[in-house]
Amino acid sequence: MRTRNQAKLQNQSTANEESVKHCAEMESRSGCKDRASDNETLANISRGAVGKLLKRVNKSRGSRGVNTDDSYLCKKDSTGKPETGSKKTETQLTGTTVARTTLDAECCTRDVLQNVPSEVENEGTDVQYQSIEREDELDGIDWEDGSVHTLKSESNINEDTINGVTVEFDALPDSSKQKTVRRATAEEKELAEVVHKVNLLCLLARGRLVDSACNDPLIQASLLSLLPAHLLKLTDVPKLTAKALTPLVSWFHSHFCVRGASDTEKSFHSALASTLESQEGTSEEVAALSVALFRALDLTTRFVSILDVASLKPEIEKPYPSGQSPSKAGSGIFNSSTLMVAAPKYSPLSPAKSLADGKHNNGKARATITDKSDKRMSPSTSDAQRDANDECIMKRERPKRKGDLEFEMQLEMALSSTAVEIVRNTMVSELADVQSTSSNVSPFKKKKIKAEECSTSSHGISTAVGSRKVGAPLYWAEVYCSGENLTGKWVHVDVVNAITDGEQNVEAAAAACKLHLRYVVAFAGNGAKDVTRRYCTKWYKIASERVNSIWWDAVLAPLKELESVATSDVVHLRQETSDESKKTEVAQSTATRSSLEDMELETRALTEPLPTNQQAYRNHRLYIIERWLNKYQILYPKGPVLGFCSGHPVYPRSCVQTLKRKEKWFREGLQVKANEIPAKVLKHSGKQNKEQDVKDHDYGEEDCGGTVALYGQWQTEPLFLPPAVNGIVPKNERGQVDVWSEKCLPPGTVHLRLPRLVPVAKRLEIDFAPAMVGFEFRNGRALPVYEGIVVCTEFKDAILETYAEEEERRQAKERKRSEAEALSRWYQLLASLITRQRLHNCYVDGASSQSAINFATSNDKSCLLARSTEDKKKTPEYHQEKSEIAQSNSPPTVLAEDHVHVFLVEDQTVDEESSTRTKRCRCGFSVQYEEL
DNA sequence: TTGATATAGTAGCCTTTGGTGTTG
DNA sequence: ACAACACCTTTGGCTACTATATCA
Numbered sequence: 001m002r003t004r005n006q007a008k009l010q011n012q013s014t015a016n017e018e019s020v021k022h023c024a025e026m027e028s029r030s031g032c033k034d035r036a037s038d039n040e041t042l043a044n045i046s047r048g049a050v051g052k053l054l055k056r057v058n059k060s061r062g063s064r065g066v067n068t069d070d071s072y073l074c075k076k077d078s079t080g081k082p083e084t085g086s087k088k089t090e091t092q093l094t095g096t097t098v099a100r101t102t103l104d105a106e107c108c109t110r111d112v113l114q115n116v117p118s119e120v121e122n123e124g125t126d127v128q129y130q131s132i133e134r135e136d137e138l139d140g141i142d143w144e145d146g147s148v149h150t151l152k153s154e155s156n157i158n159e160d161t162i163n164g165v166t167v168e169f170d171a172l173p174d175s176s177k178q179k180t181v182r183r184a185t186a187e188e189k190e191l192a193e194v195v196h197k198v199n200l201l202c203l204l205a206r207g208r209l210v211d212s213a214c215n216d217p218l219i220q221a222s223l224l225s226l227l228p229a230h231l232l233k234l235t236d237v238p239k240l241t242a243k244a245l246t247p248l249v250s251w252f253h254s255h256f257c258v259r260g261a262s263d264t265e266k267s268f269h270s271a272l273a274s275t276l277e278s279q280e281g282t283s284e285e286v287a288a289l290s291v292a293l294f295r296a297l298d299l300t301t302r303f304v305s306i307l308d309v310a311s312l313k314p315e316i317e318k319p320y321p322s323g324q325s326p327s328k329a330g331s332g333i334f335n336s337s338t339l340m341v342a343a344p345k346y347s348p349l350s351p352a353k354s355l356a357d358g359k360h361n362n363g364k365a366r367a368t369i370t371d372k373s374d375k376r377m378s379p380s381t382s383d384a385q386r387d388a389n390d391e392c393i394m395k396r397e398r399p400k401r402k403g404d405l406e407f408e409m410q411l412e413m414a415l416s417s418t419a420v421e422i423v424r425n426t427m428v429s430e431l432a433d434v435q436s437t438s439s440n441v442s443p444f445k446k447k448k449i450k451a452e453e454c455s456t457s458s459h460g461i462s463t464a465v466g467s468r469k470v471g472a473p474l475y476w477a478e479v480y481c482s483g484e485n486l487t488g489k490w491v492h493v494d495v496v497n498a499i500t501d502g503e504q505n506v507e508a509a510a511a512a513c514k515l516h517l518r519y520v521v522a523f524a525g526n527g528a529k530d531v532t533r534r535y536c537t538k539w540y541k542i543a544s545e546r547v548n549s550i551w552w553d554a555v556l557a558p559l560k561e562l563e564s565v566a567t568s569d570v571v572h573l574r575q576e577t578s579d580e581s582k583k584t585e586v587a588q589s590t591a592t593r594s595s596l597e598d599m600e601l602e603t604r605a606l607t608e609p610l611p612t613n614q615q616a617y618r619n620h621r622l623y624i625i626e627r628w629l630n631k632y633q634i635l636y637p638k639g640p641v642l643g644f645c646s647g648h649p650v651y652p653r654s655c656v657q658t659l660k661r662k663e664k665w666f667r668e669g670l671q672v673k674a675n676e677i678p679a680k681v682l683k684h685s686g687k688q689n690k691e692q693d694v695k696d697h698d699y700g701e702e703d704c705g706g707t708v709a710l711y712g713q714w715q716t717e718p719l720f721l722p723p724a725v726n727g728i729v730p731k732n733e734r735g736q737v738d739v740w741s742e743k744c745l746p747p748g749t750v751h752l753r754l755p756r757l758v759p760v761a762k763r764l765e766i767d768f769a770p771a772m773v774g775f776e777f778r779n780g781r782a783l784p785v786y787e788g789i790v791v792c793t794e795f796k797d798a799i800l801e802t803y804a805e806e807e808e809r810r811q812a813k814e815r816k817r818s819e820a821e822a823l824s825r826w827y828q829l830l831a832s833l834i835t836r837q838r839l840h841n842c843y844v845d846g847a848s849s850q851s852a853i854n855f856a857t858s859n860d861k862s863c864l865l866a867r868s869t870e871d872k873k874k875t876p877e878y879h880q881e882k883s884e885i886a887q888s889n890s891p892p893t894v895l896a897e898d899h900v901h902v903f904l905v906e907d908q909t910v911d912e913e914s915s916t917r918t919k920r921c922r923c924g925f926s927v928q929y930e931e932l
Numbered sequence: 933t934t935g936a937t938a939t940a941g942t943a944g945c946c947t948t949t950g951g952t953g954t955t956g
Numbered sequence: 957a958c959a960a961c962a963c964c965t966t967t968g969g970c971t972a973c974t975a976t977a978t979c980a
Contacts, residue, residue, distance in 0.1 A: 186943080612935090615935075630971080630972075631971080646936090772949075775948045777966090778965080779950085779965045779967095780965060780966055780967045781950065781966095781967085782947060782949070782967095783949070784949045
């Protein structure tokens with residue numbers, strides 16, 4: 001009925017908002033069947049009522065208001081769009097003038113049909129009847145109260161009028177006060193998580209694809225041939241350092257330029273080849289080429305990518321500013337992404353593209369162009385794999401203000417320009433020094449300073465144009481430099497932005513582009529490794545945005561192996577020419593390279609800087625401030641203090657202890673030590689309070705009324721229960737044993753988890769206690785669940801033995817009973833068949849004149865069959881033969897009334913195939929049955 | 933812009949030991 | 957008389973978490 005109403009309401013365009021209409025439309029599709037069937041009945045009922053209805057409606061005109069609550073329209077929004085807050089709408093309608101037709105007619109119809117006054121609150125509403133042609137649809141159904149949506153009134157008035165509804169407002173609702181509070185449902189959350197996971201898997205696959213393309217010998221050779229001779233030997237040093245890579249990076253950056261979209265039809269491999277040829281390509285391709293080059297130079301190199309996945313949390317739509325159509329912003333995860341990706345990419349007027357066309361303005365004007373990665377994956381993948389720039393824009397466009405956009409455009413412009421600037425500097429002088437010494441001041445900050453200068457530079461490119469390009473770090477390389485640190489180090493090499501060893505800046509750069517640095521994955525040897533820790537210092541910020549780590553680790557585990565082998569093998573191969581002992585040594589050292597990195601990343605994880613805001617400590621993995629302790633938590637020991645946040649001392653998370661009641665500890669096989677003072681005493685309220693009072697009195701424990709004493713684990717010791725003595729099981733006050741776990745069993749007893757043990761124990765006169773294993777809620781009550789019994793260990797075997805015997809007996813009995821029942825049911829079946837046949841003969845086949853004779857005949861036959869069955873029952877043979885199919889196929893001869901069939905053994909035939917035996921009487925009557 | 937705080941909605945945890953009538 | 961079984965009815969209080977608004 002709800003659906004039907006929605007469908008109708010949609011027809012009448014009672015709602016203004018597009019999303020609401022859309023919603024109703026969706027609903028109407030599903031409900032159209034209902035409606036069609038309803039029309040027949042409704043039409044008849046309502047035609048007769050139309051006249052009455054009109055009268056009533058006219059009477060009520062001007063005196064009736066409308067109850068306006070059509071929240072149901074949105075509650076089942078299948079598009080996942082936010083419901084338009086019905087409460088809000090109601091408030092907004094207060095004091096408005098509503099001129100309407102059909103909706104009021106609905107109210108009135110309800111009056112007619114149900115004689116129930118509609119809820120009238122809005123006095124003085126103006127009702128005008130223009131058309132009630134659809135009233136036949138409106139009759140005879142359950143009415144629901146509806147409200148009028150008030151958004152975007154102006155643009156929709158026309159539509160409303162066309163559809164027969166006019167809504168006028170004295171005052172337009174203040175759009176700034178519109179609030180749409182809608183929380184994601186569990187289903188939406190689940191969906192978002194699944195999408196997130198699938199997206200991750202797709203991007204992992206993508207990364208592996210790119211990685212393997214980087215190993216192509218042809219591409220590597222071509223790159224080497226392009227490389228100037230003086231750069232060729234640069235990296236051929238025993239202890240490679242990041243500094244040594246800088247000239248290479250500079251050359252690469254100046255040689256290859258990043259442009260927008262690539263040909264989506266090509267495979268990545270061929271796209272890479274053409275990028276190599278044309279020396280321009282997407283940032284992904286350029287980064288991949290750099291990886292190929294480094295690998296060609298025999299450097300251990302990974303392709304690193306930020307996996308820019310769809311959000312783990314459902315994106316709840318924000319309320320839209322007035323005049324902005326929600327449909328334009330897309331609705332779901334896919335919609336929004338698709339829209340945002342497609343729009344700038346294919347627009348011939350796209351400034352980015354036009355800029356890309358003018359790429360030969362080498363230098364500043366070339367300002368690295370939007371790198372529309374080629375999209376060759378599934379829709380979801382390509383959506384997620386969308387370029388960071390689009391990502392930025394997408395995320396900005398909805399909630400961001402104009403000013404923000406402008407600022408970011410400028411910033412982006414500056415970033416790209418500065419990146420080029422750096423390159424030039426490098427080529428002329430030693431930029432490496434500049435970069436390494438400027439690690440304290442982020443290069444991105446410096447770029448920001450230059451923003452204004454760049455945006456007003458002589459290139460004539462507006463900031464808006466520049467906004468399409470960001471130096472968003474999405475792809476880069478990691479080169480293993482044995483000359484860095486003591487043990488060697490993976491060095492960040494971003495040829496797209498011409499940055500070497502700038503790992504500490506990636507986070508800031510990503511943040512500047514509104515790019516979430518949630519997953520940074522390094523690819524090598526067809527494997528992958530999560531190296532997010534290297535680039536992310538504020539882990540607490542991204543932790544909640546990452547998928548369940550158990551799942552993620554499991555996914556990565558096999559890939560990590562591959563990656564580890566690959567990054568070790570490269571060095572291994574290099575050493576192959578050397579002598580055997582050296583080779584082993586190298587193999588050992590490379591084998592630990594991966595674990596060394598693991599340690600490094602783990603160290604980073606454990607030495608995360610203290611957050612500066614208090615909120616961050618709420619769920620921080622490492623740190624806690626006291627205010628975020630919940631009522632069952634305490635700091636023990638209370639220290640050391642690691643620092644302060646807004647005056648609050650920061651403690652290690654490891655100091656947080658969970659407190660429990662005595663009973664809870666008992667369940668875990670622990671008991672509170674004697675004379676321990678509760679670590680915390682909580683006040684209880686309400687019902688629990690009273691019960692706790694009683695308990696406390698009973699046990700003579702805590703003096704407090706309405707409180708509960710909590711203890712920490714350090715105040716407990718292993719549970720000591722009175723042992724079983726003389727075969728007697730120690731029981732609790734209820735005469736049972738609570739078996740929460742094995743630890744709760746009194747020493748010397750055993751829990752036998754078998755059904756029907758109580759009678760056995762009773763029969764053997766062995767002391768036992770029912771074992772309560774938990775509670776279940778039924779009928780609104782907590783009911784104890786019992787499973788088996790607890791007995792002294794020495795009786796275990798005796799009980800089990802007797803139990804086995806008892807069970808055997810029981811099963812035999814059960815079998816016997818079921819056989820008897822089967823027999824009885826067969827008898828019933830046969831008897832009913834006979835009765836049926838008799839009735840059939842008597843009343844269906846036979847003409848009235850013949851009926852007497854037929855009856856006699858059939859009766860006779862039936863009796864015989866029945867009797868034969870009865871007779872057989874008496875013979876032992878019967879028990880071996882259980883007929884499944886019994887049918888009489890005797891000729892329709894009239895027999896003497898007192899004839900008794902005799903089935904001689906020699907007249908029997910057996911069909912071996914179907915195990916069917918046929919017994920025949922000399923009179924011609926035969927019985928066929930199947931032997932089991 | 934960021935952070936603190938208040939507020940509100942919601943999901944999910946925790947709670948925890950029947951009473952009565954009928955049948956065999 | 958007694959044991960076994962069926963049926964009844966379908967909690968609800970509290971907290972953590974999250975999102976939002978507002979203010980500094």
